[in-house]
Amino acid sequence: MDYGPAPESATEALAWIADRPVIGHFINGRFTAPEGETVEVVNPATDAVLTRVGLGTATEVDAAVQAARAAFPKWAALPGHDRARYLYALARHVQKRERFFSVLETLDNGKTIRESRDIDVPLVARHFYHHAGWAELMADDFPGHTALGVCGQIIPWNFPLLMLAWKVAPALAAGNTVVLKPADLTPLTAYAFAEICAEIGLPPGVLNIVNGDGATGALIAGHEGVAKVAFTGSTEVGRVIRRQIAGSGKKLSLELGGKSPFIVFEDADLDAAVEGVVDAIWFNQGEVCCAGSRLLVQEGIAPRFFDRLRKRMETLRGGDPLDKTMDVGALVSRKQLARINGLLAQAEAEGATLHRAPAQMPAQGAFCAPGFLTGTAPAHTVSQTEIFGPIATTLTFRTPDEAITLANDTRYGLAASVWSQNIDRAIEIAAKVKAGVVWINATNIFDAGAPFGGFRESGYGREGGRAGMREYLTAPARPGKPRPDPAPLSGVAPHAGKADRPSIDVTAKLYIGGKQARADGGQSYTVTGKGGVALGQAALANRKDVRNAVEAAGKAGGWGGVTAHNRAQVLYFLAENLSQRAEEFTAALAACGTPKPAEEVAATLRRAFWYAAQADKFDGTVTATKSNHVTLTVNEPFGTMGLIAPDEAPLLGLMSLILPAIAMGNRVVAVASQSHPLLATRLYQVLETSDIPGGVVNLLTGTRDELAKTLAEHDDVAALWYCGSASGVAMVETASAGNLKPVWTDQGLTRDWLDPAQGQGRDFLHRAVQVKTIWLPYGA
Ligand code: NDP
Numbered sequence: 001m002d003y004g005p006a007p008e009s010a011t012e013a014l015a016w017i018a019d020r021p022v023i024g025h026f027i028n029g030r031f032t033a034p035e036g037e038t039v040e041v042v043n044p045a046t047d048a049v050l051t052r053v054g055l056g057t058a059t060e061v062d063a064a065v066q067a068a069r070a071a072f073p074k075w076a077a078l079p080g081h082d083r084a085r086y087l088y089a090l091a092r093h094v095q096k097r098e099r100f101f102s103v104l105e106t107l108d109n110g111k112t113i114r115e116s117r118d119i120d121v122p123l124v125a126r127h128f129y130h131h132a133g134w135a136e137l138m139a140d141d142f143p144g145h146t147a148l149g150v151c152g153q154i155i156p157w158n159f160p161l162l163m164l165a166w167k168v169a170p171a172l173a174a175g176n177t178v179v180l181k182p183a184d185l186t187p188l189t190a191y192a193f194a195e196i197c198a199e200i201g202l203p204p205g206v207l208n209i210v211n212g213d214g215a216t217g218a219l220i221a222g223h224e225g226v227a228k229v230a231f232t233g234s235t236e237v238g239r240v241i242r243r244q245i246a247g248s249g250k251k252l253s254l255e256l257g258g259k260s261p262f263i264v265f266e267d268a269d270l271d272a273a274v275e276g277v278v279d280a281i282w283f284n285q286g287e288v289c290c291a292g293s294r295l296l297v298q299e300g301i302a303p304r305f306f307d308r309l310r311k312r313m314e315t316l317r318g319g320d321p322l323d324k325t326m327d328v329g330a331l332v333s334r335k336q337l338a339r340i341n342g343l344l345a346q347a348e349a350e351g352a353t354l355h356r357a358p359a360q361m362p363a364q365g366a367f368c369a370p371g372f373l374t375g376t377a378p379a380h381t382v383s384q385t386e387i388f389g390p391i392a393t394t395l396t397f398r399t400p401d402e403a404i405t406l407a408n409d410t411r412y413g414l415a416a417s418v419w420s421q422n423i424d425r426a427i428e429i430a431a432k433v434k435a436g437v438v439w440i441n442a443t444n445i446f447d448a449g450a451p452f453g454g455f456r457e458s459g460y461g462r463e464g465g466r467a468g469m470r471e472y473l474t475a476p477a478r479p480g481k482p483r484p485d486p487a488p489l490s491g492v493a494p495h496a497g498k499a500d501r502p503s504i505d506v507t508a509k510l511y512i513g514g515k516q517a518r519a520d521g522g523q524s525y526t527v528t529g530k531g532g533v534a535l536g537q538a539a540l541a542n543r544k545d546v547r548n549a550v551e552a553a554g555k556a557g558g559w560g561g562v563t564a565h566n567r568a569q570v571l572y573f574l575a576e577n578l579s580q581r582a583e584e585f586t587a588a589l590a591a592c593g594t595p596k597p598a599e600e601v602a603a604t605l606r607r608a609f610w611y612a613a614q615a616d617k618f619d620g621t622v623t624a625t626k627s628n629h630v631t632l633t634v635n636e637p638f639g640t641m642g643l644i645a646p647d648e649a650p651l652l653g654l655m656s657l658i659l660p661a662i663a664m665g666n667r668v669v670a671v672a673s674q675s676h677p678l679l680a681t682r683l684y685q686v687l688e689t690s691d692i693p694g695g696v697v698n699l700l701t702g703t704r705d706e707l708a709k710t711l712a713e714h715d716d717v718a719a720l721w722y723c724g725s726a727s728g729v730a731m732v733e734t735a736s737a738g739n740l741k742p743v744w745t746d747q748g749l750t751r752d753w754l755d756p757a758q759g760q761g762r763d764f765l766h767r768a769v770q771v772k773t774i775w776l777p778y779g780a
């Protein structure tokens with residue numbers, strides 16, 4: 001039996017396009033003709049030119065940002081219920097025009113109508129409904145939190161309208177205003193969406209759309225009127241944006257590339273797993289950031305599994321994306337096709353074999369037959385690089401441990417899919433794989449209530465659910481003074497004194513791997529206290545010491561696996577030991593000129609108790625998403641964190657960073673206050689007697705920003721907190737672009753660490769974890 005053609009009519013969408021020979025911008029509630037260059041918008045399935053789109057200029061970007069700024073105060077001040085009504089209206093209007101939007105998306109992007117109609121557009125409506133709910137609940141669920149201001153949002157071409165919804169819905173719900181740039185390859189559905197905004201009477205300036213290419217995107221990200229940048233696209237551009245806005249105070253969320261493992265165990269339901277591959281890598285022509293693009297198959301079933309895949313490929317139909325019977329449509333552009341073909345040629349040159357679906361793909365248009373590669377090795381380019389097309393690589397494994405090693409052998413960490421009928425094994429793998437989203441016996445399922453986002457070089461920040469809302473809100477404002485750059489070190493000299501010798505000769509060491517360690521360079525510096533009195537000497541750590549400390553932290557990975565109850569006990573014990581030496585610490589704080597030494601010690605003890613209490617209570621959630629699915633959001637530690645302590649509260653400031661980080665299961669390399677490091681060195685004995693395993697807390701003293709830079713650049717440091725000066729903030733944010741670690745700074749402003757509202761709280765805990773979303777389907 002063969003299929004007859006079943007084309008969806010494009011008449012309405014084509015007429016809409018014909019009426020718009022040039023797509024301009026939507027600024028301050030008005031559709032404006034582009035003042036600069038325009039480029040063609042092409043249907044990639046036919047090569048036909050649909051229309052042209054303007055490339056937004058600096059003047060147009062500025063006009064959009066000014067409009068968004070002007071609209072912000074009123075929009076942010078609206079009761080949540082009023083904003084909810086606008087979002088609800090947007091959802092309803094998208095729903096009413098589902099067919100039109102689906103066809104328009106398919107014409108513009110090349111994806112099949114089945115996908116745009118059954119997945120993209122319904123999810124768009126779902127996002128606006130869900131976030132109408134968050135707008136309604138803002139005051140209850142995020143008390144004291146406020147919107148950020150103007151959000152600059154830059155989206156890619158693979159899910160044009162859906163990415164708009166993921167970005168715009170939470171931003172508007174929280175009370176922000178938006179300047180959004182669609183990809184220049186796919187501007188049509190965003191423009192049609194702007195027409196809905198005008199129709200429902202969304203206040204002018206609340207959502208602005210400036211079309212354009214990367215240069216326009218850079219203008220938006222760099223505009224001084226923008227308070228937050230949200231970007232989805234390639235890791236390379238994510239890095240460019242991270243560096244571009246370093247030190248600007250802008251909040252940043254990045255949803256970047258992936259090379260997600262699809263792990264099939266011998267005990268998997270193989271038929272289901274084969275169907276899983278169809279959804280993992282051939283869905284949307286593989287142009288999916290979380291595509292299951294690396295098939296890891298247990299050795300015993302690999303030949304059988306690949307045979308079944310080949311058989312399944314025989315039934316795939318590729319061609320006209322508007323035909324409702326098609327499984328595979330066109331890629332977004334011929335440029336993307338050439339890029340993929342280049343990678344495939346390289347794979348074959350490296351010894352891989354390409355297995356292609358026999359489907360006859362049209363000669364006209366950007367079509368790429370689906371397939372998979374065998375004979376790929378972990379080091380091959382295609383095993384490490386995002387192909388972003390309908391071709392999976394394959395590797396085999398013998399044991400679950402090997403599967404984990406292979407799964408995590410990537411710089412990315414966006415998603416993973418695990419196939420096994422053994423629930424124990426599946427959950428164990430889900431826990432061990434380094435990815436922001438894990439699907440068990442499923443793949444590529446999304447919901448507005450389930451946070452989505454990556455670990456490692458797949459970016460940071462989440463989209464969807466409560467975690468997604470946090471990206472568009474700011475905690476209650478706190479006063480603070482600009483923190484000065486620390487004075488240059490004085491009295492730097494080769495280390496001479498002994499650790500146990502009193503007075504000026506006391507030369508403290510570093511604390512690495514649970515032991516006191518001499519500084520690699522053998523140097524120390526003089527520490528002065530109140531009235532310039534010399535108090536002693538501190539070790540001057542260098543890059544080698546940072547590397548040693550990070551290595552020691554790396555070896556203490558067991559800390560993340562101990563029970564939260566154990567971590568809580570260790571923190572209580574730490575507080576107990578500190579309390580026995582309270583007088584000594586009070587005296588030391590007084591000597592260095594802290595205004596309220598006894599209060600600082602007492603607050604440190606209370607803080608240890610508070611985080612001990614949180615260790616087994618700051619939990620994830622179970623979210624209602626789709627029927628027959630349990631969706632878990634789990635708070636996972638980052639691994640090794642770098643912490644740069646403030647000068648203004650040498651003991652409490654340092655401990656206010658260490659405690660939440662280790663309570664959540666991280667190991668830390670902490671740099672003590674440069675001006676008052678001796679408080680930290682006194683902690684060594686407390687730590688040694690407190691059951692904290694060696695390597696969980698490592699303490700360094702020395703030149704703050706030199707050590708901070710090394711930590712920011714270090715690939716094995718997964719997150720960084722920096723409490724230094726404004727120039728230091730810019731420096732660490734720039735240096736963090738290498739492995740794209742999340743950096744949390746207090747913008748170079750001091751805190752009143754004694755005040756629990758400023759120096760303690762759930763915000764610290766949120767910053768100490770990354771959310772992993774695990775999907776578990778159930779039922780036959
Ligand atoms: P990009 O990262 O270049 O594009 C994503 C968006 O960013 C587009 O709107 C683009 O504009 C814009 N942009 C480009 N440069 C800048 C800049 N310097 N500042 C601000 N915005 C910028 O991805 P590509 O389209 O070039 O695709 C290349 C590869 O990236 C793909 O093959 C795939 O591997 C990966 N990718 C990953 C995506 C994901 O979802 N994770 C999505 C898209 C691509 P414009 O396109 O108009 O020039």
